[in-house]
Amino acid sequence: MPELRRDPIIGRWVIIAVERARRPKGVRPNPPAASEKECPFCEGREATTPPEIFAIRKEGTAADTPGWQTRVVPSRTPFLKIEGKITHRGKGLYDVINGIGAHEIIVETPQHIENIADLDEAQIAKGITCWIDRFKDLVRDERFKYVQVYKNYGASSGGGTIRHTRSQLIATPITPKRIKEELRGAKRYFDYHERCIFCDIIRQELESKARVVADADGFVALAPYASRFPFETWILPKEHGCDFSGTSVENRLYFGRMIKKVLGKLRDGLEDPPYNFVLHTAPFRHPKAKAGYWKTIAEDYHWHLEIIPRLTPSAGFEWGTGFYICPVSPEEAAKYLREVEGP
Amino acid sequence: MTQLRRDPIVGRWVIVEVEKPWKPEDFAVAPHAYEEITRCPFCAGNERMTPPEITAVRPDTSAPDTPGWQVRVVPNKFPALQIEGELDRRGDGLYDRTNGIGAHEIIVETPEHAKDLPDLTYEEVRLVLETYAKRSADLQKDARFKYMMLFRNYGIAAGATLDHNHAQLIALPMIPKNVLEELDGSAAYFEYRERCIFCDILHQEKEDEERILEENDAFVAFCPYVSRFPFEIWILPKEHKDFFCRSTPQELEALARILKDTLTRMRRTLNDPAYNFIIHTSPNDGQEYPGYHWHIEIMPRISRIAGLEWGTGLYVVPTPPEVAAHYLKGTP
Numbered sequence: 001m002p003e004l005r006r007d008p009i010i011g012r013w014v015i016i017a018v019e020r021a022r023r024p025k026g027v028r029p030n031p032p033a034a035s036e037k038e039c040p041f042c043e044g045r046e047a048t049t050p051p052e053i054f055a056i057r058k059e060g061t062a063a064d065t066p067g068w069q070t071r072v073v074p075s076r077t078p079f080l081k082i083e084g085k086i087t088h089r090g091k092g093l094y095d096v097i098n099g100i101g102a103h104e105i106i107v108e109t110p111q112h113i114e115n116i117a118d119l120d121e122a123q124i125a126k127g128i129t130c131w132i133d134r135f136k137d138l139v140r141d142e143r144f145k146y147v148q149v150y151k152n153y154g155a156s157s158g159g160g161t162i163r164h165t166r167s168q169l170i171a172t173p174i175t176p177k178r179i180k181e182e183l184r185g186a187k188r189y190f191d192y193h194e195r196c197i198f199c200d201i202i203r204q205e206l207e208s209k210a211r212v213v214a215d216a217d218g219f220v221a222l223a224p225y226a227s228r229f230p231f232e233t234w235i236l237p238k239e240h241g242c243d244f245s246g247t248s249v250e251n252r253l254y255f256g257r258m259i260k261k262v263l264g265k266l267r268d269g270l271e272d273p274p275y276n277f278v279l280h281t282a283p284f285r286h287p288k289a290k291a292g293y294w295k296t297i298a299e300d301y302h303w304h305l306e307i308i309p310r311l312t313p314s315a316g317f318e319w320g321t322g323f324y325i326c327p328v329s330p331e332e333a334a335k336y337l338r339e340v341e342g343p
Numbered sequence: 344m345t346q347l348r349r350d351p352i353v354g355r356w357v358i359v360e361v362e363k364p365w366k367p368e369d370f371a372v373a374p375h376a377y378e379e380i381t382r383c384p385f386c387a388g389n390e391r392m393t394p395p396e397i398t399a400v401r402p403d404t405s406a407p408d409t410p411g412w413q414v415r416v417v418p419n420k421f422p423a424l425q426i427e428g429e430l431d432r433r434g435d436g437l438y439d440r441t442n443g444i445g446a447h448e449i450i451v452e453t454p455e456h457a458k459d460l461p462d463l464t465y466e467e468v469r470l471v472l473e474t475y476a477k478r479s480a481d482l483q484k485d486a487r488f489k490y491m492m493l494f495r496n497y498g499i500a501a502g503a504t505l506d507h508n509h510a511q512l513i514a515l516p517m518i519p520k521n522v523l524e525e526l527d528g529s530a531a532y533f534e535y536r537e538r539c540i541f542c543d544i545l546h547q548e549k550e551d552e553e554r555i556l557e558e559n560d561a562f563v564a565f566c567p568y569v570s571r572f573p574f575e576i577w578i579l580p581k582e583h584k585d586f587f588c589r590s591t592p593q594e595l596e597a598l599a600r601i602l603k604d605t606l607t608r609m610r611r612t613l614n615d616p617a618y619n620f621i622i623h624t625s626p627n628d629g630q631e632y633p634g635y636h637w638h639i640e641i642m643p644r645i646s647r648i649a650g651l652e653w654g655t656g657l658y659v660v661p662t663p664p665e666v667a668a669h670y671l672k673g674t675p
Contacts, residue, residue: 006439079345079358079659092547093540094568099345099358148657150650158649170651174347177355177656197437204436225438278654306654321492321621322520325423 005226034161036112041071041164043110049073053104054133056126070126071107072134072169078103079170086143086173102138102171106130106149107164114163115153115272117263117343124256127167128247131279134169135245139284144171146179146283154274157310175283182280183301190300198302199240201225211334214261218254221262223330223337230312230328231270231337233262235305242301244281259305261342266309269340274310279303346663350569352528352540353521357569357658365573365661367612367670370645375498375617377506384420385507387454393417397448398478400470413467414474415451422447423513430487430516446482446514450474456507459497461607469599471510475622476595478512479588483627488514490522490626491588498617500644518626525623526635533634539583541636544568553665556672557604561597564605566664566671573646573662574613574671576605578639585625587637602639608671609643617644 040048046064054072061067074082080101089096108127109119116124131149138147151167152158175183189197205211205222213221213233221235235258237251247255266273281303285294318324346359384392387410396407397416405411418426424445432441452471453463460468479491495510496503518526532540548554548565556564556576564578578601580594590598609618624637652658 081345091568092551093351093543094547095349095351097347097356099347099361148651148655150654152649156647158647168651172347172356172657174349174356177353179655180354181656200437208436225435276650276654278650280654308650308653321522322524323492323515 034163036163039112039162039164041105041107041162041166042112043068046071049105050076054130054137056129066110068110069123070109070130072130073105073107075103075105075168080172097173100143100173102141102144102147102169104134104169106134106167106169108166109164112164114165115263115267116151116165116167117260117267119165119260121253121256121260124259125252128252128255131167131169132245132247132252138171139245141171142286143173144284145173145286146175147171147281148176148179149279151277152274153276154310157274157276159274179280179283183283183297186300186302187296190296196240196300196302198236198304202236202238210331213265213334213337214258216254216258216261218251219258221258223334225330227326227330227333228318228324229308229310230326231266231309231333232326232330233266233307233333233337235259235262235307236302237304240299240302242282242298242303244279244303262307262337264343265337265340266307268342269337270309270311275307276310277305277307279305348569351532351544353524354528355569355571355656355658357571357660359570359660359663361663364663364666367574367614369661370573370613370616375506375615377499377504380505383456383505383507385415385449385451385454385505385509386456387412390415393449394420398474400474410454412454414453414470416474416478417449417451419447419449419511424515441516444487444516446485446488446512448478448512450478450510450512452508452510459508459606459610461603461610463603465596465599465603468603469596472590472595472599472602473592475510475512476588476590479624482512482514483588485514487516489628490515490518491624492519493587493622493624495620496617497619498615498644500617501619503617518628522623522626526626526632529634529636530632539634539636541579541638542583545579545581554668556608556668557601559597559601561594562601564601566668568664570660570664570667571658572642572644573660574609574616574643574667575664576609576641576671578602578605578641579636580638583636585632585635585637587622587624605641608673609641612670612673613643613645618642619644 043066050073052063052071052073055068056070057068080099080103082102084098084100086100087098106127108116109123113119135147138144147169149167149169155161186197202220206220211223211225213223219235219237221233224232224234266275282297282301346361347356348359349356382389390408394417397418399412399416400414401412424443424447426446428442428444430441430444475493479493482488482491492513492515493510497508529540545563554566554568562578562580564576566575567577618641620639620641622639625632625635
């Protein structure tokens with residue numbers, strides 16, 4: 001019998017087809033890769049990108065020259081532009097804002113490696129440090145409300161033809177819808193229980209163990225109870241924190257280790273599938289924000305990383321309804337991934 | 344330069360590329376490469392391959408589960424939900440769950456293989472729509488079902504697995520999230536203004552004109568100002584109506600015309616793209632939704648949904664709806 005489950009945070013119902021559980025095959029219609037020689041993200045080709053914004057590089061080396069370990073550059077085809085004043089206007093019953101924001105690329109290694117799971121944890125942690133550094137810089141810009149860090153790996157996940165691992169970041173003058181729903185859901189739970197819903201989820205999941213993919217220093221990876229997609233996995237810090245940019249140097253290394261572990265399990269267990277990941281964290285809390293709006297956010301919200309392997313095309317039913325049919329139960333998925341040795 | 348636009352119904356922001364919009368030929372439309380099957384379960388003559396039919400449009404002289412039909416409704420052989428049983432709601436620690444009770448039906452729209460709605464006559468499309476409405480109305484009698492989700496997946500990129508085209512009807516024991524958001528958003532608007540937001544959108548779109556594709560006596564087809572997908576199209580009844588399944592015969596006839604025409608435009612402009620269409624209608628929960636207005640949403644599947652879209656609900660639309668409408672009208 002299939003089961004319907006409700007996401008406790010935002011209230012979305014999903015169908016878990018518990019009896020049809022099976023391991024989907026990694027589908028990956030790969031278009032031809034761009035030539036490695038022309039990769040704009042490899043060491044030595046710094047001149048092919050816009051000037052770098054930030055880099056972790058060997059002392060004494062100049063910007064936009066070799067010698068870096070991780071490098072942040074503006075996107076060449078940005079969704080949003082950095083220059084300009086934000087203007088809000090109405091158009092009849094619609095609201096419009098001009099497309100101001102930041103769109104940056106975080107190149108996670110100077111080597112031509114495609115999957116972040118193939119980097120070592122210390123290198124991944126350097127990428128995490130880039131995210132944090134960019135956060136701390138962009139938060140000072142009062143035009144922006146939210147910074148979204150995400151990654152598209154593999155062509156069918158939107159990763160494009162350049163096979164060089166990088167993540168992206170966009171700063172927006174609005175808080176995106178899914179984030180807002182999560183913030184509202186977490187606040188509602190906190191208002192009643194005076195506890196963080198994510199901490200409660202971690203506690204319940206670690207107790208039952210059925211949906212735990214990995215449990216290690218500082219972080220836990222789990223297949224969420226109301227997974228939308230087969231093998232959906234979340235990584236959460238065990239210690240409560242609403243703002244990702246407050247992550248300590250030690251925890252960055254643990255976070256890098258967990259990212260490598262989970263993505264390595266996906267790579268080895270599911271035939272190297274395409275995937276997306278998205279970092280969910282508290283929006284910017286500018287002093288001029290509505291009074292009381294963020295009063296409890298430090299206690300009620302909990303940053304985390306959501307990973308979705310792209311194994312099934314999501315069909316009209318899902319998009320049109322926000323109601324997903326997940327062909328593999330999270331218990332099956334977690335059990336399978338626990339048993340995959342991984343890196 | 345891009346623009347951010349907010350959907351007035353659910354509050355979703357999207358990023359629209361207004362400066363250098365993508366043209367139809369900029370999208371890589373994959374050919375529909377289906378798995379080869381020797382016998383199609385939906386073709387005339389193969390009726391035994393499906394579960395027994397629920398209903399069919401067929402002459403009185405032909406027996407059920409034999410050839411001679413024009414439209415045929417069968418239970419899904421691999422249903423997402425099961426029809427028998429009582430709803431059993433439970434808690435699981437801090438989680439909620441219920442068993443998967445519901446109906447999952449397949450509406451085979453033509454006995455001929457590889458024909459899509461644009462290949463049918465207006466009258467044949469009308470018979471299909473009438474079948475959609477009849478099945479929805481019939482399932483609404485079952486109080487366990489709170490929502491009738493009627494949708495079509497055309498092409499592999501849209502999630503179809505067979506190239507014999509068909510629609511699906513899923514009766515759900517709860518209101519799905521996107522619809523709930525639309526219901527909440529339109530109710531909030533109605534409460535303040537005592538007007539339906541969809542009616543207001545129609546007025547504004549008709550005034551702006553540039554996003555309208557076609558209008559007949561009962562329906563308007565247009566590219567919504569806050570599209571989530573390039574070349575997204577909505578079809579709205581001009582008269583304020585809450586339920587699709589209560590459409591009059593005249594309305595279904597007008598809908599058949601505009602639907603066939605719209606899908607034909609889309610096929611011609613985008614080179615036979617994969618697409619999904621979904622009928623959004625009021626729930627079957629006994630409540631009144633005076634601010635809600637049923638409609639069809641058509642989404643060509645020509646761009647990829649990447650991390651940003653699913654992870655944040657922030658969509659990047661490379662072709663503004665006014666430009667998409669321009670192409671769809673065939674006046675580039």
